[in-house]
Amino acid sequence: MKCQSPGCKAENEPRTISHSVIYLERTVTVHQVPAEVCPECGSAVLTEETTLYLDGLLRRKARSKATSFAFEA
Numbered sequence: 447m448k449c450q451s452p453g454c455k456a457e458n459e460p461r462t463i464s465h466s467v468i469y470l471e472r473t474v475t476v477h478q479v480p481a482e483v484c485p486e487c488g489s490a491v492l493t494e495e496t497t498l499y500l501d502g503l504l505r506r507k508a509r510s511k512a513t514s515f516a517f518e519a
């Protein structure tokens with residue numbers, strides 16, 4: 447997949463990243479999230495599937511007070 451940043455023509459590479467999201471007014475960091483990352487500018491793209499899965503995971507984890515956890519497939 448090509449990088450989405452304007453002017454950047456690099457090819458994204460599959461990597462795992464730490465992804466921070468605001469959920470229920472808390473910042474939650476999820477580690478080991480699979481993403482497409484540009485080696486040139488560092489912009490990361492999550493697939494729609496990963497985003498949807500992350501939503502469900504946050505909902506399940508929301509009951510605990512944890513502010514960071516690992517992505518579990």
Ligand SMILES: [Zn+2]
Nearest residue numbers: 449454484487
């Ligand atoms: Zn780029």
